Amino acid sequence: MQTVQPRSLPLRLPRVRPGGVLPILAILAVLLVLVGIRQPDFLAPPSLMSFLGRSAPIILLAAGQYFVIVSGEFDLSVGSLVTAQVVVAARLIDSDPARTWPVVLLLLAFGALVGLVNGLITTRLRVPSFITTLGMFLILVGAVYLWSDGAPKGGLSEEFRRFGRRAFEDVPLLGRVPYALMVLVVLAVAAVLLMRSDFGRTLVAVGDNPRTAELSGVRVWRTRTFAFILSGLAAAVAAILLGGYSGVSFQAGAGLEFGAITAVVLGGVALGGGRGAVVGAMLGALTLELLFALMNFYGVSGALRSTVQGGIILLAVAVSATRSSSR
Amino acid sequence: MRRSMAAIAAVTLLSLAACATDEPAAGPSGSASTAAGSGTGDQSKFFVQADYDAELGLLDAAPTGPADKPWEQVLNPTMVDTAKFKKNGPHKICFSNAALNNPWRQVGFKTMQAEVEAQKSRIKEFVHVDAEGKDQKQIADINDLLGKGCDALIVSPNTTATLTPAVEAACKAGLPVVVFDRGVNTKCPVTFINPIGGYGFGHVGAEFVSQKMKPGGKVLALRILPGVDVLETRWSAAKVAFDKAKVDVVGVEFTDGDPAKTKKIVDDYIQRYGTIDGVWMDAGAVAVAAVEAFQDAGKPVPPMNGEDQLDFLKIWKDKKLTAIAPTYPTYQWRTPIIAALRILDGQQVSNPWKLPQPTVTQDNLDQYLDPGMPPLHYAMCGCTDLPGYPQRWK
Numbered sequence: 169m170q171t172v173q174p175r176s177l178p179l180r181l182p183r184v185r186p187g188g189v190l191p192i193l194a195i196l197a198v199l200l201v202l203v204g205i206r207q208p209d210f211l212a213p214p215s216l217m218s219f220l221g222r223s224a225p226i227i228l229l230a231a232g233q234y235f236v237i238v239s240g241e242f243d244l245s246v247g248s249l250v251t252a253q254v255v256v257a258a259r260l261i262d263s264d265p266a267r268t269w270p271v272v273l274l275l276l277a278f279g280a281l282v283g284l285v286n287g288l289i290t291t292r293l294r295v296p297s298f299i300t301t302l303g304m305f306l307i308l309v310g311a312v313y314l315w316s317d318g319a320p321k322g323g324l325s326e327e328f329r330r331f332g333r334r335a336f337e338d339v340p341l342l343g344r345v346p347y348a349l350m351v352l353v354v355l356a357v358a359a360v361l362l363m364r365s366d367f368g369r370t371l372v373a374v375g376d377n378p379r380t381a382e383l384s385g386v387r388v389w390r391t392r393t394f395a396f397i398l399s400g401l402a403a404a405v406a407a408i409l410l411g412g413y414s415g416v417s418f419q420a421g422a423g424l425e426f427g428a429i430t431a432v433v434l435g436g437v438a439l440g441g442g443r444g445a446v447v448g449a450m451l452g453a454l455t456l457e458l459l460f461a462l463m464n465f466y467g468v469s470g471a472l473r474s475t476v477q478g479g480i481i482l483l484a485v486a487v488s489a490t491r492s493s494s495r
Numbered sequence: 496m497r498r499s500m501a502a503i504a505a506v507t508l509l510s511l512a513a514c515a516t517d518e519p520a521a522g523p524s525g526s527a528s529t530a531a532g533s534g535t536g537d538q539s540k541f542f543v544q545a546d547y548d549a550e551l552g553l554l555d556a557a558p559t560g561p562a563d564k565p566w567e568q569v570l571n572p573t574m575v576d577t578a579k580f581k582k583n584g585p586h587k588i589c590f591s592n593a594a595l596n597n598p599w600r601q602v603g604f605k606t607m608q609a610e611v612e613a614q615k616s617r618i619k620e621f622v623h624v625d626a627e628g629k630d631q632k633q634i635a636d637i638n639d640l641l642g643k644g645c646d647a648l649i650v651s652p653n654t655t656a657t658l659t660p661a662v663e664a665a666c667k668a669g670l671p672v673v674v675f676d677r678g679v680n681t682k683c684p685v686t687f688i689n690p691i692g693g694y695g696f697g698h699v700g701a702e703f704v705s706q707k708m709k710p711g712g713k714v715l716a717l718r719i720l721p722g723v724d725v726l727e728t729r730w731s732a733a734k735v736a737f738d739k740a741k742v743d744v745v746g747v748e749f750t751d752g753d754p755a756k757t758k759k760i761v762d763d764y765i766q767r768y769g770t771i772d773g774v775w776m777d778a779g780a781v782a783v784a785a786v787e788a789f790q791d792a793g794k795p796v797p798p799m800n801g802e803d804q805l806d807f808l809k810i811w812k813d814k815k816l817t818a819i820a821p822t823y824p825t826y827q828w829r830t831p832i833i834a835a836l837r838i839l840d841g842q843q844v845s846n847p848w849k850l851p852q853p854t855v856t857q858d859n860l861d862q863y864l865d866p867g868m869p870p871l872h873y874a875m876c877g878c879t880d881l882p883g884y885p886q887r888w889k
Contacts (some may be wrong), residue, residue, distance in 0.1 A: 207766070209769075210766070214793070215766070218791070218792070222762075262869075263869070263870065317595050317601065318594060318595045318596040318625075318627060318628075319595060319596050319597050319598055319600065319601050320598075320871075321601075321871070322869070323806075323869065323870045323871070333787070333791060410755065413755075413758065414754050414755035414757075414758045414759075414784060414787075415754045415755075415758075415783065415784060415787070416754065416871075417753050417754045417755035417756075418596075418753060419751065419753040419755055419756055420755045461766070464763045464766060464767055465766070465767055467767065
């Protein structure tokens with residue numbers, strides 16, 4: 169949390185302030201209590217571990233989306249990028265285990281490349297990132313359809329799928345720890361460290377006030393482009409985990425961009441940039457998944473999920489708008 | 496400034512979210528929360544008792560025709576005269592296809608192309624138009640094909656009601672029209688070709704699941720999408736069987752035929768109810784995803800049905816599942832070509848042309864499981880004697 173503060177400020181007592189993680193922790197705690205009342209089994213280590221493993225992709229996507237949003241942009245292309253990656257992986261691996269690792273590397277490169285293109289079009293050609301990434305979304309959807317004739321082909325190897333499906337078995341206390349959870353923990357730590365580095369401070373400064381950042385010698389375009397690349401990489405990792413979880417699917421990533429954006433605003437990150445923590449964004453994703461789990465336990469139709477996401481986005485923006493006008 | 500940016504952002508996101516959502520609108524049988532009592536809801540408007548009785552009767556009927564070519568066999572044939580369509584070849588045959596958007600259709604279309612190749616001395620041109628799963632596009636496609644000098648028109652309709660007028664228009668143009676796979680609400684085509692049909696498929700799966708599970712247990716029903724007759728009748732036959740067996744259908748959900756969505760839905764139900772005692776599905780393409788949901792949750796896989804897709808047959812054998820696979824054979828994609836040529840010869844054909852619909856059971860599983868073919872291939876392709884086998888289907 170200190171990352172958004174100038175280094176010279178003295179340490180303050182924690183209190184609720186814009187961009188802080190306390191509100192989201194409070195919501196998370198309330199949801200945990202509600203889940204605990206309705207379905208106590210859910211909080212036992214095995215099901216909790218599996219829940220965290222299944223939530224890893226959306227948490228990673230939220231972290232990726234955070235980098236872009238805190239720098240003042242949006243990335244609407246991540247969902248279609250995830251789908252494209254899963255379809256590409258299935259076709260290239262074609263059930264041959266020997267191709268697993270080369271394809272994993274290729275997916276990461278592909279994710280970074282899509283991020284780079286998004287970033288350059290947004291920053292160098294000055295196309296608003298809404299339009300850039302919406303265009304990318306449509307391009308990817310169309311390209312996948314063309315390339316595959318409308319139905320997935322090939323198959324993912326078990327080696328590829330283990331990242332999303334398998335776990336370390338017989339771990340003391342926890343039972344089984346999904347590989348996806350381990351991947352998440354490592355990348356979450358990396359994301360936090362990145363936000364504590366000079367790059368992290370620059371990224372927030374760019375989102376807060378690009379003009380000032382520019383004048384103080386920051387190359388705004390380069391910083392923002394890098395944020396898009398991080399988002400593309402996050403989508404690649406999420407695709408590897410999701411493809412592993414569910415197998416070849418034409419809808420692996422459908423709607424994930426909205427999930428990620430909702431998670432980010434729920435985590436107290438300001439749309440428009442410059443405020444909020446990456447931990448908040450990731451906790452926001454976890455909270456959202458827990459909310460969906462709770463809705464499931466109460467038998468609320470899955471169709472209401474997008475409605476809930478929409479409500480959260482509107483509410484979060486309204487709250488932050490009220491705050492910025494009273495600043 | 497930032498405030499208005501954020502507001503625009505929110506509005507754009509919401510409208511996009513509305514576009515991107517793939518959740519079906521809550522229909523009469525759309526979700527578990529609306530279902531009460533037996534949990535199966537009202538009977539579909541597609542349900543016709545007479546058709547149901549007829550199809551269930553066909554399950555035991557003896558087919559006429561060559562035993563080694565089920566795609567040329569007919570159940571209870573009723574022949575129609577086609578002398579007025581007699582024409583000298585070679586012919587131009589046109590095909591308006593609903594979509595290629597799932598592995599069943601991909602396998603089927605390759606089989607059809609191979610049949611065309613096998614008959615190339617008699618077919619000078621084969622025109623294929625893919626409607627990409629869109630009714631409006633298919634209506635336009637059929638309309639376009641009417642001006643292209645086709646000698647016969649084959650239609651696999653995207654949805655039943657919406658495509659009916661387009662098929663009627665094609666009949667009026669004087670072309671011999673052959674409809675197959677999914678039906679239309681008109682008798683004007685020369686013949687309608689399909690296997691026994693949805694009632695037979697749905698009934699076989701539901702009977703098996705309700706007999707093999709514990710009495711009164713919880714069943715999850717998974718459907719692809721509403722509004723297609725062959726899928727609607729599958730569910731309505733299953734509904735009859737489940738209501739009769741008094742099982743507790745805890746959910747009827749639409750999966751869009753997508754494994755990711757299916758696995759999530761099944762997982763949600765396992766979490767909500769602790770476990771599920773039976774799974775019925777109207778198409779087997781997502782069967783493996785459902786099996787995996789139980790495996791990953793550490794639960795035994797309950798009695799369930801799939802289809803003749805090889806990935807399901809393989810996991811069935813490997814994991815010793817209690818399973819059955821009613822089929823809707825992809826070999827039916829050969830029949831419209833054969834029928835069109837017979838009609839253009841002025842030979843009588845059966846209308847409707849009902850093909851046999853074998854069921855894969857524990858006893859004959861090994862016979863259909865071919866490890867050399869890809870996981871998304873369908874065992875009942877009837878394609879082993881066609882040009883290009885097996886490479887074309889790989």
